[in-house]
Amino acid sequence: MSSGRCAACRYLRRRCTQDCILSPYFPSNNPQRFASVHRIYGASNVTKLLQRLPTHLRAEAADSLYFEAQCRLEDPVYGCVGLIFLLQQQIHSAESQLIKTQAEIAVMKSQTQHPRTQPFPAISGSNNLLLQQSDNDANLSFSNQVSFGFI
């Protein structure tokens, strides 16, 4: 910072040097950003984490740390893991609804083709369902990881 301290150095009440690692990601016009991150992670952990990363990835890392810190402040028990759990539930619900809707389509199509002879045809494995199945497998392992320890 050519003039004035970055939000981090201002918060920590220290001199902000020209090569301050935190200043590009915690500008002085947003003091709350560093305050949140500091409260959850601490200045030294944030500094160590950013130091280990190549420069071009530090901005994204700072943003994700801020996001997670905010989630934790809003939900001190689950933090952003609560959001992950919610999204998993939404996926599960959408998948169930999709499978049900596709089954309805199959039945309606068969009624169009064979109105009297075949009321409930075998539902042929559509590409959509097969692809979703492989996605389901990934989701199952994900949800097992998340739900472990919460029940």
Next chain:
Amino acid sequence: MGSGSSPCASCKLLRRRCAKDCIFAPYFPSDDPHKFAIVHKVFGASNVSKMLQELPVQQRADAVSSLVYEANARVRDPVYGCVGAISYLQNQVSQLQMQLAVAQTEILCIQMQHHQEDSALALPTQMQHHDDDDYKPFLLPTTHNLDNISQYINFASSSNVIQDPAATVKRESLWT
């Protein structure tokens, strides 16, 4: 509660005496040192202690579980942490919602087709002897709309196989 002889994993790592009322002891037993090590690495012992102190006792176990989860995610993916997983899941939700919208549109199309067929069958017999030209104004606009919707369905369905490679990479970095 720290046992008489064995300090909890936290006190062992921090090299201090494990008091009877150690706040970490119930959640970081000595047989799993990695659990506290990773939480300490990402959040720091004093921050974790403050967070737990601010919570009622019955919520602390869940809080520790979520902190361990986040810390693991951050160690595996130092740039995005849990945000990578959230981004991937949000993408999945959007894709599923689109697939659902497409499927629901297809149901509407089929219902419209059925309705048309029923309406055609219900026409009085004297009208069926008219020239075919009289039917074109009735059929053509509807057929044209169905074709447009079918094209939309085919286009949208083809996106089922597409996954965001960046999201896949983020997922891989978490779970491999």
